[in-house]
Amino acid sequence: MTGCLDYRMSRRAMLAASGVASASLLGMNVPSLLAAAGKDHLAKAEHVILFHNGGGMSHIDTFDPKPGRPTGGELAPINTSASGVQISEIFPLLAKQMHHCSIIRSVAGTQGDHGRATHHVSTSYLPFPNLIYPGIGSVVSHELPKLGDLPAFITISGNAHRAGYLGQKCEAYFVPQPGDKDPYLAFPEGIAEVRGNKRLETLERFNTRFQGTNKDERLTSTKTSIDEAVKLMRSPALEAFEFSKVKPETIERYGNNAFGRGCLLAKRLVDKGVRFIQINRGGYDTHMNVFPAMRNHGEVMDSGMASLIQDLADSGQLSKTLVLMISEFGRTPVINKDAGRDHWASVFSVFIAGGSIKGGTVYGSSDEDGAHAKDNPVKVQDIHATVCQQLGIDHNKEVMTPLRRPMKLVDNGTPISGLIS
Template identity: 65%
Template sequence: MSGLEHQMSRRAMIGGMAAGATFLGFPLRQLLAMEGTSHAPKAEHVILFWNGGGMSHIDTWDPKPGRPTQGEFEAIETSVPGIQLSEIFPNLAKQMHHCSLIRSIAGTQGAHGRATYNLQTSYNQSGNLIHPGFGSIVTHEKEKMGDLPAYVSISGRAPRAGYLGQSCEAYFVGGPGDKDPYLSFPEGITQERGNARLDRLARFNKRFATGNRNEALKATQTSINDAVRLMRSPALQAFELDKVPTATLNRYGDTAFGRGALVAKQLVETGVRFVQVNRGGFDTHSQNFPAMRNHGEVMDPALASLIEDLAESGKLEKTLVIMLSEFGRTPRINMNAGRDHYPAVFSCFVAGGGTAAGQV
């Protein structure tokens, strides 16, 4: 039986990645076609931590203790016997029984832009077509839950929806926990007066659009309708952290990444289908080890706390958590104490959503 007929084998993954148009080894359209054929799907939500720049897999998910490629970090034991992580993840190591690692992703692109496009859409870039990102595809395929946008991108832009249209675009959050100034009326405008303005705008737009088949008008109206619905929804508080206990915020880390993880948790608990949390600074051609130690100090408490909390609440079973980068970095350490681009084989972190836990 082939990997496509049964399970994702290492050989199927590497072969699929070499063919392009894949997500973690399988062509995306085949993954969608296979939904529910081997087991009942469980994931209702996705949290994707996108680490832009090409994160070193050797200094995170795939340590090489005792080898020339090891670098400055030691491998540490985890809650799963036989699985080790880099020492920069001491808290996450205690949650490894909820998580798994894929250490055999084979990419085809070594430039940031092309590799990012390939990993986030499953296609290579085309001059005349914009392919939708994974968040847009999830939004298109899964029914929306509640008033909040189905797809939210935090601390950075997500891939475009392409031919799937405006309704599948990501809602952008700049600073996690900050209120969006565009979702409230300007200072001095009362709620009553603001609502009256919105009603007049709706009537004007309806008259203008009558008999006009311009698709751009439909996309604009979709954006307006979504914004107004969001402005008036009590679920909007899922974007805010004012009521989060200080102890919880400190446990995740009072950083942009820690706040982003907390907001992502609140959003999926409120029904958001896909949340992408963006973090950069991983293009470590020089001084790789102090940079990765700093990244670990920020990412470790947030990711470990998120996994622990989702598991305790029972939400992890329905939420797929992924940490991924556009490629890995070379085993060889260069003369600047850095690692260079390495798409040949790299790793990612997964947890929840019905995936097998405690596996490599």
């Protein structure tokens, strides 16, 4: 079973546990039939790198410039390697990679509050007080088998949305400082490996005895966390997290800062088989001085994004790695009295590349001032459905919550067929 609902036994898991690997039904292999259930298409991608830009990134000052309009602001558009596609001057290096990339300029949001909008773009659902919906990274790690020793879902430089009813196994592994050795994946200073292993064995015996008399589901989650941590700390794949052997010029090319190192780490994690990597960056709530703020963001982001796209393409990994950049909403077309832009949910942009998505194209459009979706409006849920489809996941699939309530993986979204090559 590839799912993370380790607190219940499904019929699929029961069959798998009963030794049906060699069983057949009308001459067909049963596990193969089960694995194909709910899918009507083949996976075109294996990995996702999601850039989550917290605060509400200005669409007009990044991927949907409005030259010559009163709303256009101070940042000029520049041509890119994709014919007819322009983006903001803050991304000169990324502009050279746009033949690999696409932009959705017609995302029609509904939420102008940071918390509600972030929840929406993270889960496809609006918040509900009595239910914790899982984020898209948790959905992916729930639905797809793990590849290699590293966690299926890793979040960098910030926390990702919780796994909710999908369970502990689908929570993201947190990397606070990309490129640095994680001190929690080694025994403390002064504890030799032999002594540390004996402590772990003692902990395992104690937990096993205690869990035998207590059926609290939280104990299962705790055991899951410990088992995964021990397996990870003993894996040679941990070298992906450390940059001590990375050439200094490579680090400089990506940008020797948290964002650039996060991009480089994401590339290395894809090489190790990690399914979903989320890179977090805040500071986009630009109610004041939006133009110098966006120039500063561009100086940090441009080299990391461009190097990541280029290296994924050169290594052949871009075709099977879906790269997205999203924020919870856009910013107002009208520039306020403080030379800033305020919250604007009516339309915003999403950057998308790889994973058999058409390169060098723009999907949809906003109106001439960047105020509303004009052509081919896209719902937030449609982006989630598109991610699932490219990964071979049935976005309409229902999973059962601990309270026995069926929930769809995506809240009534439709894959964006015009983006898919």
